[in-house]
Amino acid sequence: MRTFVRAFAVALAPLLFGAISDYVFGGGRSGLQWTFVVMLIPLAVSALLLFRALRTYPRDVAAAAASARASSSVSSE
Numbered sequence: 605m606r607t608f609v610r611a612f613a614v615a616l617a618p619l620l621f622g623a624i625s626d627y628v629f630g631g632g633r634s635g636l637q638w639t640f641v642v643m644l645i646p647l648a649v650s651a652l653l654l655f656r657a658l659r660t661y662p663r664d665v666a667a668a669a670a671s672a673r674a675s676s677s678v679s680s681e
Contacts (some may be wrong), residue, residue, distance in 0.1 A: 621639060629635035
């Protein structure tokens with residue numbers, strides 16, 4: 605189900621981009637430019653979130669590795 609939803613969203617994205625360009629911003633070159641500007645906002649927010657998460661990444665990887673080692677030693681007993 606998750607794969608279907610993701611494939612549907614990926615297929616729908618260009619259609620929504622064009623619809624926003626035409627119907628929200630009036631189409632043409634100007635509409636396309638404003639659509640790109642608006643779509644840069646979520647991209648910038650996700651980049652900021654990823655850069656914030658970068659500080660905790662080594663700690664998170666170490667915790668996941670320790671958890672995997674602990675669960676593998678319990679299951680082998």
